[in-house]
Amino acid sequence: MARAATTSDVFNAIAEPQRRRILTVLKDREQTVGAISEGLGLAQPATSKHLKVLKEVGLVDVDTRGRHRFYRLDARGLREVHEWTGGFERFWGEAFDRLESYAQELQRKERRDGTTRDDIRP
Amino acid sequence: MARAATTSDVFNAIAEPQRRRILTVLKDREQTVGAISEGLGLAQPATSKHLKVLKEVGLVDVDTRGRHRFYRLDARGLREVHEWTGGFERFWGEAFDRLESYAQELQRKERRDGTTRDDIRP
DNA sequence: TTGACATATTCCTATATAGGAATATAATTT
DNA sequence: AAATTATATTCCTATATAGGAATATGTCAA
Numbered sequence: 202m203a204r205a206a207t208t209s210d211v212f213n214a215i216a217e218p219q220r221r222r223i224l225t226v227l228k229d230r231e232q233t234v235g236a237i238s239e240g241l242g243l244a245q246p247a248t249s250k251h252l253k254v255l256k257e258v259g260l261v262d263v264d265t266r267g268r269h270r271f272y273r274l275d276a277r278g279l280r281e282v283h284e285w286t287g288g289f290e291r292f293w294g295e296a297f298d299r300l301e302s303y304a305q306e307l308q309r310k311e312r313r314d315g316t317t318r319d320d321i322r323p
Numbered sequence: 324m325a326r327a328a329t330t331s332d333v334f335n336a337i338a339e340p341q342r343r344r345i346l347t348v349l350k351d352r353e354q355t356v357g358a359i360s361e362g363l364g365l366a367q368p369a370t371s372k373h374l375k376v377l378k379e380v381g382l383v384d385v386d387t388r389g390r391h392r393f394y395r396l397d398a399r400g401l402r403e404v405h406e407w408t409g410g411f412e413r414f415w416g417e418a419f420d421r422l423e424s425y426a427q428e429l430q431r432k433e434r435r436d437g438t439t440r441d442d443i444r445p
Numbered sequence: 446t447t448g449a450c451a452t453a454t455t456c457c458t459a460t461a462t463a464g465g466a467a468t469a470t471a472a473t474t475t
Numbered sequence: 476a477a478a479t480t481a482t483a484t485t486c487c488t489a490t491a492t493a494g495g496a497a498t499a500t501g502t503c504a505a
Contacts, residue, residue: 216338217463221407228411234482247464249483254462268472268481276414283412285343286405289350292398339493356452369494371453376492390451390502 211278214258220251231273333400336380341365342373353395
């Protein structure tokens, strides 16, 4: 049941490295499928498929002009990911690194004191 | 070849909703497998498997004490995701929304002027 | 040692999907 | 209309899992 449920949300869309590359390339300007696939060294069908996924989750828009299809970035959906990860920001700051050792020290101390009741959750 | 290559990087690890829930729960405190699985309503084997993935990408650490295994958040790996998405921040700000319509106006104008050479990339 | 408890692993199955090859579709040019 | 160009889709295959069931492993307690 590989990656069930939310099988196509933004988190999944950007889990694929090639799709991240595509989004990065689209920062500069809107691009045709051909330009993207050539620029990134991807096969055209593969590129089209990735773009389809990105479109489905709303990370890109298409603008058809003649036989070209210009894909344009719509990065608003990435905000969710940015904010979710941002919720962990305090855990990777320098301040935390210093606090961590101290906190762990405390935890070890408490445990030595026999604070088992609150330590083991279930 | 589902999700080839980087089959287990941080982006993939957090693509799974249950794993995101686990990480969120670990913000509060380190937790045993039992506490996590009970708290989130996950089966124990499923929980263990998710924790294994999170461990492999370095998002959690384990501390074995007796027959309990306390999993502890190590969110530093999320920084990469936060920064990558942060590179798109200017595309979802209010300022951008206002600029966007103007920029598109310009693009359309250029195209009308016959700027085809630089417009179509390949 | 035996039993209870906590967690990990194995086996199985269903499904998702990345990518290649071939083909379909659509618009443009000649 | 026929050929060309740009892109999408289909068909196929290999692989990656998510999750359930059963079992193995490890640790503590009696």
